[in-house]
Amino acid sequence: MITxxxxxxxxxxxxxxxxxISFYFKKQAFQAIYHKSGEIEWSGTKPDTEDESSLKSMIHELMLFHVYE
Incomplete structure (x- = not known):
């Protein structure tokens, strides 16, 4: 879960x-740039490969809610 x-x-x-964007996931801080196309450009620490797909999905949902409401 993203916090x-x-x-x-x-x-x-x-x-x-x-x-x-910035957030915590599994007690680790992450920062990224979220582009209009939905592409996520990680800054610094990248999430583990097995978590990246679900993490991107959660970020897209949050951005739809906050930015494109």
Whole structure:
């Protein structure tokens, strides 16, 4: 489960797509850039391969709820 999920626009012009996201997963901090296309660009620590698919799915859901509501 993702905890402490935060997001903010990459650019001052909030109409430009792209968001910086941060969260905790399995007691480990992660940071990434979430692109308009749905691509996630990991910054620093990458999640384990077996967790990455489900983690991306959870992030997409959270972004749909927070950004595209």
């Amino acid at each position: 402490h999920f935060q997001w903010k626009p990459l650019f001052e012009d909030k109409n430009l797509p792209g968001w910086r």
